[in-house]
Amino acid sequence: MTPLLDRLRYRVFYTTRQKIVTTVLTVAVLVAAGGYAVDRVTTPEDRSCAAGVERPAGSSECVGVNGDGHDFGVPALTAAAAAIARENRTLKDGTYATVALLLPLTSPDAGMRIKVLHELQGAYAYQYRANHASNDQTPKIRLVLANTGRGNAHWRTAVDRLKTMTGAPDRLRAVSGIATSTTPVQEAVRELTGAGIAVVGTSITADTLANSATRDRFPGLARVSPTNSDEANALAHFGRVDAAKALLVQDTRSGDHYTDTLKSAFAESLKGAPYEPQLFTSPPDPADEGTTANTFRQITHLICDTRADTVFFAGRHTQLRQFINALGDRGCAERSFTVLTGDEGSYLGADGRLDRAALKARLTVRYASLAHPDAWRPAAGRPVPAAGGSTADYDRFVADLAAASKDPVALEDGQAIVAYDAMAMAVHAIRQATGEGKQHPELADVVTQWPQVKGSLRVRGASGWICLDNHGNPYNKAVPIVELAPDGSQRFVQIAWPEGSPPAPDCLPPGKG
Structure with missing residues (x-):
């Protein structure tokens, strides 16, 4: 080692002053590093995805409730979520009630993803109609998306969030979607209805996810689709x-x-x-x-x-x-x-x-x-039934789709149609429950509307008339029979009826207790 380097080493490490300086710098570095490590350990990881949405511990899925355009990390939903957000931004505080669409938005199953997209498109079409083509009826309707995650595994996270939204500014008054007849979905419905929130199922068909004369397990549940x-x-x-x-x-x-x-x-x-x-x-x-x-x-x-x-x-x-x-x-x-x-x-x-x-x-x-775009279209040798639905009701749905969005919507699987009808049911109940001179209905009044959805108060759905019995189930609802063609298209065959023939024009369910 040269004499110069030897003197430099001595000045840095061996003089009293330099020992003090070196020690202080070393301690400072260690304190800074330790502080950073402690901060990393003690500061919770930011798992938020958007307002009202975050990733649960151990999961990469974004779960929760949002109506501001968040697509939950699913690019196929981006356009629909953005359209809903645009409509929501037109609403003034205090003038709207909220409807949530509860679905497994982040499901990896290809079939479920298509189903979810079509439900968003159908629900948004009716939200747009409710706010722009219903003679200025009130309240206006805000729509939010609630994700239950893959296999509905995170249903409780979404439901717990929804239960906090019944007061201002959200005024949640109904939950739609509810699209699969599984145990997690049943538990979600039980929790929501137990909290006094009205629920409208789109494509749930299980008999066990329905109320009956002997047991109303889900008070406040109504369904668009017939049972199995x-x-x-x-x-x-x-x-x-x-x-x-x-x-x-x-x-x-x-x-x-x-x-x-x-x-x-x-x-x-x-x-x-x-x-x-x-x-x-x-x-x-x-x-x-x-x-x-x-x-x-x-x-x-x-x-x-x-x-x-x-x-x-x-x-x-x-x-x-x-x-x-x-x-x-x-x-x-x-x-x-x-x-x-x-x-x-x-x-x-x-x-x-x-x-x-x-x-x-x-x-x-x-x-x-559950629905088909040709079910209410007259064709050679296949007249439209005189009751149970109509071409005019279906044409209104098609016109609403076109008014809400210029993007085409696939209709063959029927999901957009039933989601539109479920929103129609939710909006019908919300507005029927709104007292004269009131801006919004009370939460408890919405769930009491289902027994009156029949006769002249039926919902004229795009999938057919929806006339509910006293337990929220559609009576003698039209069931399109569809055949899978060799090219993969879904060919409408004819409408069948649970009771063997269409309902009477008055659409009043018979007395069954």
């Missing part, structure tokens, strides 16, 4: 199936209210059938592929061993697609089969994994839809 039992009855009236030549393929996974009640309804229709049901078990998340495709390959062999020509399928859409693919590759290709199922069949039109060649192999797939 009504769907099964409509299919039975439509198909006039010979039970001796029919069998049931059903999911054994319990706790899924859609599947559980659908298989019960189908079993009731097949009393006296000579064949026991063919069973499969879907994964805990029925959107997963699992190994059920292997089971269906075996079931098709057993179906070929029977004399059946009609198969009732009680299961979710992923397993339905797997079953159709397997049946298209069956050994008894010379025989014709018809598959009948519930409204989960509406997912198949957009399912890229469906083997469309199967639909050309003497295989017909028909399902009970």
Whole structure:
């Protein structure tokens, strides 16, 4: 080491003054580093996504409630969320009531994502009508989006937030959406109705997610869609199936209210059938592929061993697609089969994994839809029923879609239509409950409106008349029977009715207790 460097080292590290300076600098560096580390440990991580929305611990999903245009990290929803936000910004404080759309907005399932988008578009179309084409009726309607997360796993986070919004400035008066008949959704409905908030289901069809004369489990719940039992009855009236030549393929996974009640309804229709049901078990998340495709390959062999020509399928859409693919590759290709199922069949039109060649192999797939754009359009040999709905009601919906947005909306799966009708129901109840001279209804008054939605007070929906019984269920609601065409399009066949024929013009449910 050179003498110069040696003297420099001595001055820096060994003189008393420099020892003090070096020690102070070292301590300062350590304190700063320690402070930064403590701050990182003690300051909570910012998990917010937008106003009213944050990522729950252990999750990357944005969950909560927002009406300011937040798309919850789903680009497909950006335009719809922005349109809703623009409409909300036109509303003056104190002049509106809020309706929330509760859905699994961040679901990774492709079919559910399409369903969610269409529901947002349909709900927004009615919000726009309510605020711009209803003769200045009040209150105006604010719409917010509430995300329950993948599989509705974070329903409580969204619901807890909604329960805080019943006062000013939000004045939440109804929750719509409620689109899947699952246990988390049932618990969400129970919590909301237990808090006195009116709920309108769009596409829930499970009989267990409905009130009845013997048990009103969800006071304040109303539904746009028929129950699975009504769907099964409509299919039975439509198909006039010979039970001796029919069998049931059903999911054994319990706790899924859609599947559980659908298989019960189908079993009731097949009393006296000579064949026991063919069973499969879907994964805990029925959107997963699992190994059920292997089971269906075996079931098709057993179906070929029977004399059946009609198969009732009680299961979710992923397993339905797997079953159709397997049946298209069956050994008894010379025989014709018809598959009948519930409204989960509406997912198949957009399912890229469906083997469309199967639909050309003497295989017909028909399902009970919740709505269809051709149901109320007259066609050669297919007149529009005189009651139960009308072309004018459907045309109003189409006009509202066009007025609300220039972007085209896909209608074949019926989701935009039923979401529009559910918003119509919510707005109807809110405005009917608003007293003379009042700007807004009391929360408790909205939930009491459902028993009066019938007769001349029915909701003239785009999906058909909505005439509720005293328990919030649509009476003898139109059920479009839809056939899946070989090109993947969803072809309307005809309207079927749970009671066998359209309702009377007065649309008053009969006395059943």
